[in-house]
Amino acid sequence: xxSTLSRLGVATIVSGTILSTLAPLQSYAATSEGTVxxxxxxxxxxxxxxxxxxxxxxxxxxVDVYAVNDEWAQIDFEGQKRYVSSTYxxxxxxxxxxxxxxxxxxxxxMNVNLRSSMSTSASIETVIPKGSLVTHVSTHxxxxxxYKVQFGTYTGYVAARYFTETSPTFYxxxxxxxxDRTGTGASKIATIPEGAxxxxxxxxxxxxxxYKxxxxxxVGYAPARNFTPTPLAPEAVTTYYAVKNVALYNGTGTGASKIATIPxxxxxxxxxxxxxxxxxYKVQxxxxxxxxxARNFSTSKPEAVxxTTYYAVxxxxxxxxSASGAARLRTIQEGTKVVQxxxxxxxxxxxxxxxxxxxxxxxxxxxxxxxxxxxTITPYxxxxxxxxxxxxxxxxxxxxxxxxxxxxxxxxxxxxxxxxFKIRYDGKTGYAGSSHFSLKDPEVVVKTDYxxxxxxxxxxxxxxxxxxxxxxxxxxxxxxxxxxxxxERFFKIEYGPITGYATADxxxxxxxxxxxxxxxxxxxxxxxxxxxxxxxxxxxxxxxxNKVGTLSTGTIVNIKPIVGSKWALLTSGTYSGNYIxxxxxxxxxxxxxxxxxxxKVSYTSYPMTVRQMIEKQFNAVGVTDAHRYEDAxxxxxWVSVNGTTGTIVKKEMEVISNVxxxxxxxxxxxxxxxxTVPKGATVSYIERASNxxxYKVKYxxxxxxxxxxxxxxxxxxxxxxxxxxxxxxxxxxxxxVKITGQTGTYYTISYARPxxxxxxxxxxxxxxxxxxxxxxxxxxxxxxxxxxxxxQFLDISxxxxxxxxxxxxxxxxxxxxxxxxxxFVDAGSMYGVNEVYLVAHAxxxxxxxxxxxxxxxxxxxxxxxxxxxxxxRIYPERPIAATVYNMYGIQAFxxxxxxxxxxxxxxxxxxxxxxxxxxxxxxxxQNYINNTKYxxxxxxxxxxxxxxxxTYQYATDIGWAAKQTKSIxxxxxxxxxxxxxxxxxxYQ
Numbered sequence: 012x013x014s015t016l017s018r019l020g021v022a023t024i025v026s027g028t029i030l031s032t033l034a035p036l037q038s039y040a041a042t043s044e045g046t047v048x049x050x051x052x053x054x055x056x057x058x059x060x061x062x063x064x065x066x067x068x069x070x071x072x073x074v075d076v077y078a079v080n081d082e083w084a085q086i087d088f089e090g091q092k093r094y095v096s097s098t099y100x101x102x103x104x105x106x107x108x109x110x111x112x113x114x115x116x117x118x119x120x121m122n123v124n125l126r127s128s129m130s131t132s133a134s135i136e137t138v139i140p141k142g143s144l145v146t147h148v149s150t151h152x153x154x155x156x157x158y159k160v161q162f163g164t165y166t167g168y169v170a171a172r173y174f175t176e177t178s179p180t181f182y183x184x185x186x187x188x189x190x191d192r193t194g195t196g197a198s199k200i201a202t203i204p205e206g207a208x209x210x211x212x213x214x215x216x217x218x219x220x221x222y223k224x225x226x227x228x229x230v231g232y233a234p235a236r237n238f239t240p241t242p243l244a245p246e247a248v249t250t251y252y253a254v255k256n257v258a259l260y261n262g263t264g265t266g267a268s269k270i271a272t273i274p275x276x277x278x279x280x281x282x283x284x285x286x287x288x289x290x291x292y293k294v295q296x297x298x299x300x301x302x303x304x305a306r307n308f309s310t311s312k313p314e315a316v317x318x319t320t321y322y323a324v325x326x327x328x329x330x331x332x333s334a335s336g337a338a339r340l341r342t343i344q345e346g347t348k349v350v351q352x353x354x355x356x357x358x359x360x361x362x363x364x365x366x367x368x369x370x371x372x373x374x375x376x377x378x379x380x381x382x383x384x385x386x387t388i389t390p391y392x393x394x395x396x397x398x399x400x401x402x403x404x405x406x407x408x409x410x411x412x413x414x415x416x417x418x419x420x421x422x423x424x425x426x427x428x429x430x431x432f433k434i435r436y437d438g439k440t441g442y443a444g445s446s447h448f449s450l451k452d453p454e455v456v457v458k459t460d461y462x463x464x465x466x467x468x469x470x471x472x473x474x475x476x477x478x479x480x481x482x483x484x485x486x487x488x489x490x491x492x493x494x495x496x497x498x499e500r501f502f503k504i505e506y507g508p509i510t511g512y513a514t515a516d517x518x519x520x521x522x523x524x525x526x527x528x529x530x531x532x533x534x535x536x537x538x539x540x541x542x543x544x545x546x547x548x549x550x551x552x553x554x555x556x557n558k559v560g561t562l563s564t565g566t567i568v569n570i571k572p573i574v575g576s577k578w579a580l581l582t583s584g585t586y587s588g589n590y591i592x593x594x595x596x597x598x599x600x601x602x603x604x605x606x607x608x609x610x611k612v613s614y615t616s617y618p619m620t621v622r623q624m625i626e627k628q629f630n631a632v633g634v635t636d637a638h639r640y641e642d643a644x645x646x647x648x649w650v651s652v653n654g655t656t657g658t659i660v661k662k663e664m665e666v667i668s669n670v671x672x673x674x675x676x677x678x679x680x681x682x683x684x685x686x687t688v689p690k691g692a693t694v695s696y697i698e699r700a701s702n703x704x705x706y707k708v709k710y711x712x713x714x715x716x717x718x719x720x721x722x723x724x725x726x727x728x729x730x731x732x733x734x735x736x737x738x739x740x741x742x743x744x745x746x747x748v749k750i751t752g753q754t755g756t757y758y759t760i761s762y763a764r765p766x767x768x769x770x771x772x773x774x775x776x777x778x779x780x781x782x783x784x785x786x787x788x789x790x791x792x793x794x795x796x797x798x799x800x801x802x803q804f805l806d807i808s809x810x811x812x813x814x815x816x817x818x819x820x821x822x823x824x825x826x827x828x829x830x831x832x833x834x835f836v837d838a839g840s841m842y843g844v845n846e847v848y849l850v851a852h853a854x855x856x857x858x859x860x861x862x863x864x865x866x867x868x869x870x871x872x873x874x875x876x877x878x879x880x881x882x883x884r885i886y887p888e889r890p891i892a893a894t895v896y897n898m899y900g901i902q903a904f905x906x907x908x909x910x911x912x913x914x915x916x917x918x919x920x921x922x923x924x925x926x927x928x929x930x931x932x933x934x935x936x937q938n939y940i941n942n943t944k945y946x947x948x949x950x951x952x953x954x955x956x957x958x959x960x961x962t963y964q965y966a967t968d969i970g971w972a973a974k975q976t977k978s979i980x981x982x983x984x985x986x987x988x989x990x991x992x993x994x995x996x997x998y999q
Contacts, residue, residue: 049099058083058094065093080153097153115147116211117160117174122712125167129157136167138685141712143219144211163219177240179211186261186300187237189229193221200231204300209238217687248280251308256359259301263291265734271299274355276313317353321378322346329371333361340371346383379426387423391448392416395495398641399441403431405736406783410441412472415494416456430732430755444642446754457493461518462486465587465824469511473501475636475970480511485582491518528571531582533819534596536566550578550590559589567830569823583823584830609990614997617957621790621998624960628785631961632770633969635780643739643773644729644757657748657758661726662696664708664744672721674713678705685715694722696744728773732757737781740773766907770967780969788969789955791996799980803950803972806992807845808940813982818850821982826860827896827924828853834925838932843941849932851978856900864897864912874917876910893917896927901934939965949994950975957996
C-alpha cells in the first residue's frame with residue numbers, strides 16, 4: 012500500500028557495493044522516487060543485515076525513499092519505515108545514486124577491467140586497452156563511481172575514474188578504407204581521405220579494434236587505428252607538374268603499394284608534411300592522396316613531348332608496342348645511343364624509343380643516361396660452385412652454374428654494385444656475387460683412386476636438375492676429385508675423359524676380385540619344391556658362414572655370370588654384390604608387344620589467368636631445393652654474433668593465424684586470454700617460454716604468451732645481399748644460426764628448419780621459391796610438348812600397358828624396389844593407377860629405393876620410429892615391435908618425414924615392401940587420382956590443383972611433378988606400343 016508520509020525520493024534496484032552507515036534524515040533536502048531493479052529484494056526491520064526480514068520487493072517496484080546513503084535506504088513499506096540495501100535502488104532525482112542518460116562516448120585513460128557487476132571482486136569480462144572507446148549506458152553508485160558501458164561485443168561495469176568523456180567526431184589520420192562489414196570477405200564501399208571528418212557510432216570486436224562510423228551519407232566499418240579525435244593541422248599546398256609518368260604509392264616505406272599512375276604533365280598539389288624525407292612528396296592527384304619520388308615533379312609545366320638521350324646497358328629487343336606478345340622490331344646492341352620520347356599514357360616501366368628510323372618500345376631498366384664506358388676484361392677463378400643469373404636485380408633467373416676452379420671473364424659495368432660481377436663464362440654472359448671469385452687459381456685439387464661396387468650412373472651435376480651422362484661398369488677404377496662445398500653424399504668423378512657426379516656410397520677404395528663376368532642378364536629364381544635359394548657373400552656353397560640371405564622362387568633379378576663358373580654376381584635387389592648358383596635360375600622371356608603408338612592431348616579450362624594461379628601457389632609457400640648450395644643472407648643488424656654462432660635479434664613478429672592469436676596470461680592454453688591479436692598484427696618478442704611451444708611477447712601495452720605456430724618472425728633470409736631481393740624464408744627471433752661468411756653489411760648463414768616449424772621458416776635445403784621459379788613449373792605454356800616434362804600432364808588413371816619384366820629392368824639395383832615389377836603392375840591394376848607413374852613416384856620419394864623409409868624403419872608397439880634421420884638407433888630401452896616401409900612418402904611431413912611416415916606405415920600395417928607398394932597405391936588412388944571429390948588424374952594436378960590452387964596439394968616441392976617425368980618417359984620409350992593420354996590445363 013502507498014504511504015502518506017512525506018517522501019525523500021524514489022529508487023530503482025541496481026547491483027553495487029555496500030558503502031557506509033545510514034546518514035541522518037535531515038541531510039537530504041530533495042525528494043525523489045526509487046524503483047526496485049533486482050529480481051527479489053529483502054525488506055528489513057533495521058539497517059543491519061542481521062535484522063529480521065519483514066517482506067520482499069520484486070524488480071520494477073516503485074517505493075518512496077525517506078533517507079539514503081551508500082549502504083542503506085529508508086523506505087515506505089506498507090505504511091512503515093523499513094530498510095533495504097541502497098545498492099539495489101535507482102534514485103530518480105538530483106541527489107540520486109543512479110541515473111540513466113542518453114549514450115555518451117568515453118575514452119579509457121589506461122588499461123581497465125570490464126566486470127560483470129559493480130564490484131572489484133566481480134568476474135572480468137575483458138580488458139579495455141588504454142585509449143579505447145566505450146559507449147556509456149548508465150551511471151551507478153552513491154557517488155557515480157561506476158559506469159555501465161558497452162565495449163565491442165561486451166557490456167559490463169567499469170570504475171568511472173578511469174574514463175573521460177569525448178566527442179563522437181573523429182578525423183582520418185591517414186587515407187582509410189570504409190568497408191560494408193568487418194571480417195574476411197568484407198567489401199570496400201569508400202575511401203576516406205586523410206583529415207576527413209567522420210562520426211563515431213560504436214566500437215566492434217573483442218578489443219574494439221574496429222569502428223562503426225558515418226562518413227557523409229555512408230555508414231560502414233573501418234579499423235580504429237586509422238582515426239583520431241584531434242583534427243589534423245592545416246598543411247600548405249603547392250602546385251607541381253609530373254615530368255614523367257609517376258607511380259603514386261600509399262606510403263614511403265618498403266612494401267608500399269602502388270595506388271595510381273600520374274601521367275606526364277599532370278598537375279598535382281604538393282602537401283607539406285613535417286618530418287617527411289626530402290626525397291618524397293606527399294601529393295594530391297585528383298581525389299587520390301599518396302606519396303611519390305620528389306625527383307619526378309617540377310613547378311614548371313613540361314612541354315608536350317620531351318626527348319631524352321639514353322644508352323642501352325645490355326643487348327635488348329625493341330617491340331612494336333608495350334603490350335604482352337607484341338612483335339619484335341629490332342635488336343639494339345649494348346652501348347647503342349637511342350632517343351627516349353615521353354608518352355603520357357605509357358607505364359613508367361617502359362620507354363618509347365626512336366632508333367634507326369624506327370619507333371618502338373622497350374623496358375626502361377635496360378637504359379642509362381650515361382654513355383657506356385670502355386669495358387675492361389679481368390680474368391677471375393671461381394672459388395666455389397657459383398650460380399650465374401640473368402641480371403643483378405631481385406627475381407633474376409639462374410642461367411648457369413659455374414663450377415669450382417673455372418676461369419671466367421669479369422666485364423666492367425658502370426653503375427653495377429661492388430657486390431656483383433658481370434661475367435662471361437662458357438659463351439654466356441650473366442651476373443654473380445663478387446665474393447665467389449679470386450684473381451688467383453684455387454688450391455691444387457686432390458684426386459683419390461676409387462673402384463665402383465656396382466654399375467654407377469654418372470651425372471653432369473649434383474643438384475636436382477642433373478642429367479645422366481654415362482654408366483660406369485662395376486669394378487671400374489676412377490678418380491674422385493675434391494671439390495669445396497660438394498655434399499658428402501656425392502663424389503666428383505673423373506671417368507676416362509668424362510667428369511661428372513655420382514653417389515658416394517657406390518665406391519670403395521678396395522679393388523674388387525679378378526673375376527671375369529659375362530653380359531648382364533635378367534633371370535627368375537627357380538628351385539624344385541618352391542624352396543628359397545641361398546645368397547652367399549662368396550661363390551662357394553661349402554662354407555657355412557657365407558650365407559647372407561635367401562631369394563624366393565619366382566623372384567626376378569639381374570645377374571652377371573662368372574666366366575667358367577656356375578656362379579653369378581647379383582647386380583640388383585637387396586643382395587646386390589653377393590652371389591647365387593646358376594643351376595637355380597631360368598631366363599625371363601617376354602612376348603613382344605604390338606606395334607603402334609598413339610598420342611592424345613586434351614585441354615581443361617580454368618577460370619583464372621596463369622598469373623593468378625602462380626600467385627596463389629606463391630602465397631601457399633611452395634619450396635624448392637634448387638638453391639641448397641647457394642649462399643643465404645641476413646642483414647648484420649638483425650644478428651648478434653658470438654664466434655660463428657648468430658642469434659636473431661629482430662624482435663618483430665607477425666600473427667599469421669587466420670583466426671588471430673590468443674594472448675594468454677601464461678604459457679598454457681587454459682590460462683586467461685588477455686586479448687585476441689588479429690591476423691597481420693605485430694607483436695614484439697621477449698623470450699621463448701620454458702615450454703618451447705610458446706613465446707613471451709608484448710602486444711601494445713600488454714605482455715603475455717602466444718603459441719609458436721601462430722606467429723612468424725620478420726627477419727627475411729635473402730637470396731642476395733639486398734633487402735629487396737627474393738626471401739628464401741623467415742627466421743624467428745631468438746633462433747641461432749651458423750655464420751658462414753660476410754658480404755658488406757650482410758652475413759651468410761646456415762640454418763636447418765627445426766621440427767614443428769612451418770615451411771615459411773628458412774631451411775638450408777628447402778627454401779621458398781620465387782614467382783619466376785614457380786612459373787617455370789606451373790605455366791603449361793612453358794613446358795615443351797616434346798620434352799619428358801610434358802609427362803606431368805599424362806593421365807595417370809590409365810594403364811601404360813607394360814609388363815613386370817620391363818619394369819624390373821629399370822628397378823634393377825634400386826634397393827628394396829628391385830624385383831618388384833609385378834607388384835607395381837598388380838597395384839596399378841587393382842586401384843586404377845598407371846604402373847609407370849607408381850614406379851617414378853617411388854623413385855622420387857625413396858631416392859630410388861635407398862631412403863630409410865624404403866629400407867625399413869624399426870618401430871615400437873605404438874608405431875614410433877626407433878631410428879633417427881641419420882639411421883642411428885634411438886630409445887634403446889624400447890623393443891622393436893615391427894619394421895615398416897613407406898614407398899611413396901605418404902604422410903611423411905616436412906617437419907618430421909621419417910617419424911610421421913613410419914607412424915602412418917605402422918597404422919596401415921605396411922610390414923614389407925610389397926605391402927607398402929600396394930597399400931600406398933590404394934591411398935594415392937583414393938585421395939588423389941580417383942578421388943570422387945578431388946580427382947587429380949595428372950601429376951600436374953596433384954601438385955598444383957588448378958581447381959583450387961594452394962589447397963589440398965600432394966607436395967610442397969614446386970618441382971615434385973617435373974622430377975618424376977624423366978623416369979616415366981624412359982619407361983615409355985622402352986615400349987613398342989602404347990597410348991598416351993594427356994590432360995593439359997588451359998588458363999584465361
